[in-house]
Amino acid sequence: MSFAYTLRESVSGFRRAMLSSLLSVATISISLILVGLFAAVTINASRLIDTLRSRLDMEAFLTEPVTDDEVTGLQSRISDLEGIEKVVFISKDEAMNIFKKETGDDITRVLDFNPLPPSFKIMLKEPYRTSAKTQAIYERITAIQGVDTVVYRRTLLELIDQRAASVNKVMLGLGIAVSLTAIFLVANTIRLAITAKRRLIRTMELVGATRGFIRRPFIVEGLLQGFFGGLAASALMLILFEYATKLVSEEFAPYLRMPPLFYASVLGTGMLLGFAGSLISVIRFVRPAAAE
Secondary structure (H helix, E strand, O other), rough: OHHHHHHEEEHHHHOOOOOHHHHHEEEEEEEHHHHHHHHHHHHHHHHHHHHHHHHOOOEEOOOOOOOOHHHHHHHHHHOOOOOEEEHHHHHHHHHHHHHHHHHHEEEEEEEOOOOOEEEEEEEHHHHHHHHHHHHHHHHHHHHOOEEEEOOOOHHHHHHHHHHHHHHHHHHHHHHHHHHHHHHHHHHHHHHHHHHHHHHHHHHHHHOOOOOHHHHHHHHHHHHHHHHHHHHHHHHHHHHHHHHOOOOOOOOOOOHHHHOHHHHHHHHHHHHHHHHHHHHHHHHHOOOOOOOO
């Protein structure tokens, strides 16, 4: 009986204040679309950043001459360091072949010997691909006897870290701003519904209805507004992303395809905003008669 009454009154309140309810739904939907688009940009930026980080390997050049046993020992020592994923040895001949492939030049046409030193190509584990942690690993490898120099793209890695931090800050600020706007409008809509039912609420209080019983329909009404707002936002973004994939090359299309969890999160966030807005109104405007 209580559940049926709550649902009936919630739907009734939604219909009775149709214009303000639709305004709340539209606001939640627009807010979620804005947040969702920026979230998609953030997610894809993180994918791109992770891809760039994975390609920023270190290279440790060895002091010559170096024997096979020394190479094995150095490779083992570097591999044992915290944060190292893989260490690949590149001999002088392999270095020469790589140079030819990348530049198209043959050093042996100018020199009668191979000046390129042997080296290790060092891949880091994912959590260690930041400028601070990479620098710490760089210092440990440099301190190993037998290692001449260690190089990696430090400036680029620092730039990636800075840009990633900026994107996260912008995303957080935008999310807070639009969420507060949506919560305010839902709270205002529920307040209007409470005001319209003021006499009924007073009568229910006088006959002994609990605050929880009186508040539930308004809270469910807010949840409904959030649900429909989240549903509309999810559907519109799905259509938008699917359409956009047809306009870009196959290389970029995967960045526009969001997982189902993304759309479920948008729907859940909409309901959370609706719940927060309605809860604020009922706590503020539905009080015991003695407190008024």
